[in-house]
Amino acid sequence: MSAAPKRSALPGFGLSMGLTLTWLSLLILIPLAGLFVKTADLSLSQFLDTVTSNRTLHALRISFGLAFAAAVVNLVAGLIIVWALVRYRFPGRRLFDAIVDIPFALPTAVAGIALTTLFAQNGWLGAPLASLGIKVAFTPLGIFLAMVFIGIPFVVRTVQPVLIDLDVEIEEAAACLGASRWQTITRVIIPSLTPAILTGFALAFARAVGEYGSVIFIAGNLPNVSEIAPLLIVIRLSEFRYADATAIAVVMLVFSFLIIFLLNRLQRWAQTRALAVS
């Protein structure tokens, strides 16, 4: 007894799924599994000791906390930049639009050195700030700054196309109905952009958590003060404490995955609400 073969208007599921799995395995899953395997060299108590040591915890707090703060700042600044780029026509608009992508393309070390020079105590911006008693370079504030720098294009590039598609008419409709400008922004525009905003936030956050190159130049890298988790991993590697390094990496991985997964769910929820495919 043979069942009729299942037919679909979109054939090729088997092939594309197979390629997807192979690709993901080769590039992501197998290397990550290696991480867990290597970490398993440690006993549970060794593992806990490593990841709960003051230095590790502090580095993780710095990485996740500052990445979150930087993503929040990028969210606000990114929205304003997107707004200006999409809604207004001004000379140099295309140039500004292109400049937004520079943090993508610039080697991160170059960015880090540039920021450090700028914000060092004798730098163009660092000197006036120092006279106000604010130290940026070689402090957590510097790390935060570098993370803001590398994260900004993510918010801009994810929100931009959505805002372009958002009809000006819905703002006009809101205005005719008596909504103030503020009400129009908070009740109409922002909710329409929410899915894109969440995606941009998640990307900026993820990038900042994993950022290494630009941060290490400006951070000063003082243990328990301005040391980020990726740097701690590199330090452990240079000490040949491979299992310790992978243990920290595993913690970072799990945390990052949870946060990004959560943001994704939130984004999906906002999107289905907006499109209402209930």
Added chain:
Amino acid sequence: MTIEVRNIVKQYGAFKALDNVDLRVADGELLALLGPSGSGKTSLLRIIAGLDWPDAGEVSFDGENALARGAGERHVGFVFQHYALFRHMSVFENVAFGLRVQPRAVRKSEAQIRARVKELLDLVQLDWLANRYPSQLSGGQRQRIALARALAIEPRILLLDEPFGALDAKVRKELRQWLRTLHEEIHVTSIFVTHDQEEALEVANRVVVMDKGKIEQIGTPGDVYDNPATAFVHSFIGESIVLPVDVSGGQVKLGHRPLNIDAGGAVGPSKLFVRRHDMQIGPVGEGALEGTVRRVRTFGPIQRADIALSGDDTLVEIDAPRDRPLTAGDAISLQPRRYRIFAGQE
């Protein structure tokens, strides 16, 4: 609420969208702004709504200067061609929006808002869609929700920009009828913009025909159809036969052939306009024009015939009753029963 528009000028770069437009709209009127695209009708509507400002001129509502107020302060309901519904809000919240954004001092209670939204959804006969989202509605339903949303703020004026333009023919016809009825029910001063003459003639009390930023004629639907004021109105509204003629000494000539009709004041190169159904067909020798029948189509109560006029073989299309059947090859004469001659060849 009466609306008065005086000497409005609006320019976009070198393009004059509105050129000294004057218009008075009486209280409770349902007025159509009719014209081809680029005639300035939408610009005028947006200026009345407060979505655009004129370069010069005045707009007043009941004698009070409206230009001093922004869109939100004019109490104008605006319905957009593409609905402009808030897609992240349910139908209910869309309609409630105008009530929810009111300043706290005058805002209705939640219960009052619910009651009012329910009432409006009943009015547009879509109360059963309250919890759906705009993406789940058909075009016609969306436009009715957009109308309910505009009416929620109890507007003094209702403005509709090509309200049925994005809908298919059948739905458009239904909504036309429905808008007419709705207006009789709520009687708010309304202006709608359309490029569809049938829509304008069928729905409006008065029609304003616009072209190139100017008002060509204002009148009842019967008026603009039967007594077009300009050549543009005659050709834009209804189907017309247009023939280039020359008038000298009170005599009208088509090419070299004198037509035995009254010039009606036109002088020099002019255009003769005749409605398709205003051509009387007779035997050769009994009409102003003569020609040969080329092709005949019959549908419903009429027969439509292509006639090649004698002389230069110009083809004209006429509608005739079926009591005198035409066949291809017949030689006939044509006599315009009603016609207009407008000076100028343009």
